[in-house]
Amino acid sequence: MSSTYRLAVVGTGGIAHLHADELRKHVPDRIEITAAVDPDTARLDAFKERFGVARGYATIEELLANEELDLVDLCTPPVAHAPGAIAALDAGVGVVCEKPPALSLEEFDRIAAAAAASSADFAVISQHRFGSAAERVRNMAASGVLGRLAVAKCDTLWFRPEEYFAVEWRGRWETEGGGPTMGHGIHQIDTLLSLVGPWSEVVATAHRHRRQTNTEDVSHAIVTLESGASVVVTNSLLSPRETSQIRLDYDTATVELDHLYGYGDDNWRIHPIPSAAEDVQRAWAGEPRGQASGHGAQFKRIADALDGRTAPPVTLDEARRTLELLAAIYASAFTGKRVRAGDIDPTSPFYQRMDGSGAPWPDRK
Known part of the structure; x- marks a missing residue:
């Protein structure tokens, strides 16, 4: 039986709007956007208004301290991917991350270590x-x-x-x-x-x-x-x-x-x-x-994996x-x-x- 999973979008620029559109189109009853993060208040407010998101935060740390989540969707510039992913995994929250997943192999291996120690999983967008x-x-x-x-x-x-x-x-x-x-x-x-x-x-x-x-x-x-x-x-x-x-x-x-x-x-x-x-x-x-290929197709597989309590559809080894x-x-x-x-x-x-x-x-x- 399918569940509804709580997701927060981190970073509300152009790629975040694409992700939100795909979530709304392909998995509206399975993944709900419950919060968003962006230090740019005007950009954050515009995203919240467009997608009907109730709560917004300036940092991922504020988000994780105040929300009960199943997933964070990292739509930030690449420099923020590893810190955001590690923070979420340390909090037991699953991560969906845009490519590239990290700036280097060293950063990626730190993400992988955090995932290995976490109850949650790390997934790279590979649409x-x-x-x-x-x-x-x-x-x-x-x-x-x-x-x-x-x-x-x-x-x-x-x-x-x-x-x-x-x-x-x-x-x-x-x-x-x-x-x-x-x-x-x-x-x-x-x-x-x-x-x-x-x-x-x-x-x-x-x-x-x-x-x-x-x-x-x-x-x-x-x-x-x-x-x-x-x-x-x-x-x-x-x-x-x-x-x-x-x-x-x-x-x-x-x-x-x-x-x-x-x-x-x-x-x-x-x-x-x-x-x-x-x-x-x-x-x-x-x-x-x-x-068709696309983010919606992968979000469906991610929801399926959560339903079955299995690993995301692209393994850490494949992403690495x-x-x-x-x-x-x-x-x-x-x-x-x-x-x-x-x-x-x-x-x-x-x-x-x-x-x-x-x-x-x-x-x-």
């Missing part, structure tokens, strides 16, 4: 894992109908003008954690890893071509998976024709996803080889179908694997070396910060 087409591709790969993966690509080609970075926390290692690799490409990279499995090593470059930021505005990586398949990854904020793409070349078919900020079944295509066309098309025509790949991309780009999974341990500067001992260009902000 593109939950569309029906992605689930169908995972099922087809597991069944063997696609054969083995050989080659893949994963591109986040977006455009952010200079004025986008006028927001103080954007484009800074200390507050955003990185550029398009960390703050934008993470969505597609996380989806890719959910489809193809763990990575083993990476060779990468990163560049600051145009934007007046401390972070990169473009990165490229060649990733080798544990399966032996290879993936080319590009992350850009300099691409006027914006698109988010994944291409997977298996033995019997090419699977392609082309969208921008979210996909439905129609954003996917499959191209089988003639000798396997009947079996591949039969599997492709099967279930599940009809579920994605963050570790991002750290490895930066480490390879800034050192010129091949980086293997597990190389970035607490002795590495890239464990503490995504830019390690510093990016190879001067600060601009």
Whole structure:
């Protein structure tokens, strides 16, 4: 039997409005927004009025001291993710956190330690894992109908003008954690890893071509998976024709996803080889179908997990694997070396910060 869970939104900027809209649309009887947090009183009041939220607080500490909650939804800038998550977990309150979950592997491991000591769980928003087409591709790969993966690509080609970075926390290692690799490409990279499995090593470059930021505005990586398949990854904020793409070349078919900020079944295509066309098309025509990717799809799974008293649908290990790949991309780009999974341990500067001992260009902000 489903219960209604009490959730507080922490941070009431644009992404918080998206989360609240998705909660109201997809799980209105299962997750109720009972409070919100923002030090900006005008922004907080506007959020409360729009979504009918009764109570507001200036800090997460005030929230946790005064509310009985099942979940906090962290919609703050990335610099506040780890402190907010640890505070909530220490109070026995579950956490839903926007990406990136932390500014570094060191911060993430502190979150994981807090989760291990807590009665509550930590979940990272990974909304593109939950569309029906992605689930169908995972099922087809597991069944063997696609054969083995050989080659893949994963591109986040977006455009952010200079004025986008006028927001103080954007484009800074200390507050955003990185550029398009960390703050934008993470969505597609996380989806890719959910489809193809763990990575083993990476060779990468990163560049600051145009934007007046401390972070990169473009990165490229060649990733080798544990399966032996290879993936080319590009992350850009300099691409006027914006698109988010994944291409997977298996033995019997090419699977392609082309969208921008979210996909439905129609954003996917499959191209089988003639000798396997009947079996591949039969599997492709099967279930599940009809579920678009998006925050609402993941919030449904989070509510299901709470009902069943099970762990959230994206494990801490899966979330860390994605963050570790991002750290490895930066480490390879800034050192010129091949980086293997597990190389970035607490002795590495890239464990503490995504830019390690510093990016190879001067600060601009």
